[in-house]
Amino acid sequence: MKVFKTKSELKQHLLGLKTNDKSVGFVPTMGALHQGHLSLIKHAKKKNDFIVVSIFVNPTQFDNKEDLEKYPNTLDKDISLLKTVSCDVLYAPNGNDVYDNNIVSQNFNFDGLEHQMEGKFRDGHFNGVGTVVKKLLEIVEPDKAYFGEKDFQQLQIIKKLVKKHNLPIKIKGRPIFREEDGLAMSSRNTRLTKGHRESAPFIYKTLKRAKIKFGTKSVDKIPKWVVKEFKKHPLLELEYFTIADEKTLQTATKIEKNQKYRGFIAVFAGEIRLIDNIRF
Numbered sequence: 001m002k003v004f005k006t007k008s009e010l011k012q013h014l015l016g017l018k019t020n021d022k023s024v025g026f027v028p029t030m031g032a033l034h035q036g037h038l039s040l041i042k043h044a045k046k047k048n049d050f051i052v053v054s055i056f057v058n059p060t061q062f063d064n065k066e067d068l069e070k071y072p073n074t075l076d077k078d079i080s081l082l083k084t085v086s087c088d089v090l091y092a093p094n095g096n097d098v099y100d101n102n103i104v105s106q107n108f109n110f111d112g113l114e115h116q117m118e119g120k121f122r123d124g125h126f127n128g129v130g131t132v133v134k135k136l137l138e139i140v141e142p143d144k145a146y147f148g149e150k151d152f153q154q155l156q157i158i159k160k161l162v163k164k165h166n167l168p169i170k171i172k173g174r175p176i177f178r179e180e181d182g183l184a185m186s187s188r189n190t191r192l193t194k195g196h197r198e199s200a201p202f203i204y205k206t207l208k209r210a211k212i213k214f215g216t217k218s219v220d221k222i223p224k225w226v227v228k229e230f231k232k233h234p235l236l237e238l239e240y241f242t243i244a245d246e247k248t249l250q251t252a253t254k255i256e257k258n259q260k261y262r263g264f265i266a267v268f269a270g271e272i273r274l275i276d277n278i279r280f
């Protein structure tokens with residue numbers, strides 16, 4: 001596996017790879033890799049001739065300074081893990097290389113997708129995500145890029161970004177990879193205290209119960225039920241639960257036959273904010 005710290009060296013190397021019609025798959029990450037990331041990479045590896053992974057903790061998408069400062073950094077371990085899945089190229093730059101010495105967000109209009117859910121609670125988050133993903137896609141110029149449904153709103157926003165800017169790249173979503181107890185894998189899980197880690201599977205358990213209720217209860221009753229369940233929990237604090245249309249991400253007020261819906265949740269386990277979702 002080749003490791004590059006600068007986009008000029010990376011681009012030079014990719015020029016060589018892209019000859020002979022070879023396809024390039026790209027998996028952007030913020031590192032502290034886990035099996036969820038690796039599942040994306042393994043899938044991308046099957047579908048492309050070469051795989052590029054990036055590891056870059058993007059400062060402009062953090063609305064919480066402490067979350068950014070405490071974001072886990074495990075680069076040596078990540079490199080070993082990437083070798084186990086035969087990753088071809090790793091791009092692990094610093095901020096100035098990605099942002100050309102000007103680390104600020106651009107403003108995007110994602111047709112309202114950015115104002116729902118995470119957009120309501122994380123100020124400027126999707127401008128930061130849009131800025132870095134556009135830059136990374138323009139640097140790597142992959143044929144396909146892979147994103148997890150764990151961050152479902154992000155996935156929909158990136159599809160919109162690529163469409164609006166006519167980038168010739170296919171965006172592929174992949175299912176959420178979970179721990180055996182159901183907790184969605186996340187780099188932030190390593191920061192949970194023992195008690196919070198033991199409590200955290202309650203999030204997915206509640207999503208599964210909400211899914212069962214979706215078939216039988218009216219759609220506005222389910223969020224109220226979720227709020228009550230979390231009020232009873234001593235260690236977890238619900239930030240939001242909403243049932244939304246998969247395409248528009250707007251909160252569902254009534255259920256249309258041909259639409260697809262998901263339940264989306266954000267929960268504080270102590271200082272750590274966890275998100276998850278489930279298809280209904």
Ligand code: AMP
Binds near residue numbers: 147150177178
């Ligand atoms: P991150 O490093 O958290 O920015 O995630 C990098 C990519 O991996 C994003 O597309 C995430 O949605 C995806 N990802 C993170 N956790 C999971 C998971 N548990 N299952 C599937 N994909 C994931």
